[in-house]
Amino acid sequence: MTQTDNGIAILVEGLSRKFGSFTAVDNLSFDVKEGEIFGFLGANGAGKSTTIRMLVGLLEPSGGRATVGGFDVMKQADLLKANIGYMSQKFSLYDDLTVEQNIRFFGGIYRLPEDMIKTRLGWVTEMAGLRGKENVLTKTLSGGWKQRLALGCAVLHKPRIVFLDEPTSGVDPVSRRKFWKLIGKLSEEKTTVLVTTHYLDEAEYCHRLLMIHAGKAVAAGSPEELKKRTIKAPILEVTCDRTIEAFEALRTRPFVLDASMFGTTIHAMVREEGEGTRLIRESLAAGGIAVERIESIRPSLEDVFLHVLHDVSSSAGVKA
DSSP, X not given: OOOOBTTEEEEEEEEEEEETTEEEEEEEEEEEETTOEEXXXXXXXXXXXXXXXXXXXXXXXXXXXXXXXXXXXXXXXXXXXXXXXXXXXXXXXXXXXXHHHHHHHHHHHTTOOHHHHXXXXXXXXXXXXXXXXXXXXXXXXXXXXXHHHHHHHHTTTOOSEEEEESTTTTXXXXXXXXXXXXXXXXXXXXXXXXXXXXXXXXXXXXXXXXXXXXXXXXXXXXXXXXXXXXXXSOEEEEEESSHHHHHHHHTTOTTEEEEEEETTEEEEEESXXXXXXXXXHHHHHHTTOOEEEEEXXXXXXHHHHHHXXXXXXXXXXXXX
16 A cells, blocks of 8 residues: 655655666656646656656666655565556557456456456446447557546556556547546545646646656646746737748747747737737738737646746756
């Protein structure tokens, strides 16, 4: 049974991992509270999966220390693995086994007694929406069903701490929403969830976030804290024709503090809303670009992340 220290389920101090001369994870420090949904937010290659692999005992750290449920990741890796749940990017399922066979296989790995496997079999199939499909080959399932089945197998032994590494990658939006509802239920039952994602809309579901870039922590806090702390100037959403040309024009203007492309629109950070709106219209009109709409918007986590990356230096780092 996992133990927590003063309500802290995961404690990471100065964790690093090098591969030769390349530093994949650089001096990360953070903690995760019991029952919390803690999100690792970053682009592909930022160091999220490498950190997860160290925390679940699959990869030895090059430096620093970490405890998960009271277990030292370097000294007690075997005990750690038996007391956590882990869902990797590829769902960790066996396509040539049926739904029930996969569940029973993982029950055997966790050394669950037969009566518990039978009980959890019903729970997993119900949770995953696979009741009546126990004898269906896993390879025939849709991505959303596989995703929920993989989560069920990862928590078959009722761990108090669960690691989910890019669990919604390649899954359709409807299945993603259903999956996050399941994560919310786990948290309500006091299960600690550490989840990595590069979907910024999903990160809104997390209680706290750690944004990482090039293996370093660059921002930390709740979604609302990050928005208030990071975005202190108005953001204007600009809809116009020749969007790319308009973006290139605006990003170099002194009255635009920061600018990013968001689909077919531009998000421009300005010092003052009224003057900024006027200057944007005048600047684009001078280039013959027709403006359809300029509207002040509430910053999103994507605005925060892009702004942080714009400002961060190679040596930046914060503690969560």
